[in-house]
Amino acid sequence: MKLITIAIDGHSSCGKSTMAKDLAKEIGYIYIDTGAMYRSVTLFALRNGLITEAGIDEESLRQSMADIMITFCLNEETGRPDTYLNGVCVEKEIRTMEVSKWVSPIATLGFVREAMVDMQRLMGEAKGVIMDGRDIGTVVFPDAELKVFVTASADVRAQRRYDELMAKGEACSLDEIRANIIERDRIDSTRAISPLRKADDAIVLDNSDMTIPEQKAWLLEQYHRAAGED
Numbered sequence: 001m002k003l004i005t006i007a008i009d010g011h012s013s014c015g016k017s018t019m020a021k022d023l024a025k026e027i028g029y030i031y032i033d034t035g036a037m038y039r040s041v042t043l044f045a046l047r048n049g050l051i052t053e054a055g056i057d058e059e060s061l062r063q064s065m066a067d068i069m070i071t072f073c074l075n076e077e078t079g080r081p082d083t084y085l086n087g088v089c090v091e092k093e094i095r096t097m098e099v100s101k102w103v104s105p106i107a108t109l110g111f112v113r114e115a116m117v118d119m120q121r122l123m124g125e126a127k128g129v130i131m132d133g134r135d136i137g138t139v140v141f142p143d144a145e146l147k148v149f150v151t152a153s154a155d156v157r158a159q160r161r162y163d164e165l166m167a168k169g170e171a172c173s174l175d176e177i178r179a180n181i182i183e184r185d186r187i188d189s190t191r192a193i194s195p196l197r198k199a200d201d202a203i204v205l206d207n208s209d210m211t212i213p214e215q216k217a218w219l220l221e222q223y224h225r226a227a228g229e230d
């Protein structure tokens, strides 16, 4: 069976990671959530006082990049990989509203992107990987055999994120989440370095009206086609 690279890009909270994780589990590929990597850098910056009311202390963050190690480790219980920052699981901490608020500005910084892209290319070097993010099909793996660009309406995405946070018991407001999603779309799509955009050869999936099993079946079909197993 041909091992391929699968790039899944798209807007915030459109269910990319759910689809990607499910497919990885089904076909035995490694799943890399690159958003979790930018979130981990943001958490590191928050914890080390590099983000204050005045903004991001870019120079100190630049100097600290060598101290940030991000790894993924399969959680036997969930069957999905958890994110580790310097050896400590931060899967829950990186999903808070505070991190969500700062992650897009952090992800606009060139030195942060360079470091993350280098790590991502190493992680995907051997193929057999599904990576989700914003610039995977355009910058990280422009030669990926399968590229999918996922989107859904802002209302649908906000409701999904709200349900997810509520299920985890985190207090949140639907309006605040919706505003955060719209703002992140704006920053992600207009930043100078590697803005979010569909690769010319990506297949678009608008999943606003699709169930999770429908998305899963759709993605599996695309994988079979791309890996030449049909």
Ligand code: DC
Residues within 6 Å of the ligand: 012, 013, 034, 035, 036, 038, 039, 103, 104, 107, 132, 133, 134, 135, 136, 184, 188
């Ligand atoms: O997928 P997510 O919502 O967890 O991503 C968090 C942020 O990280 C998002 O606002 C944009 C940024 N990001 C990025 O710039 N490039 C990636 N490859 C992945 C995420």
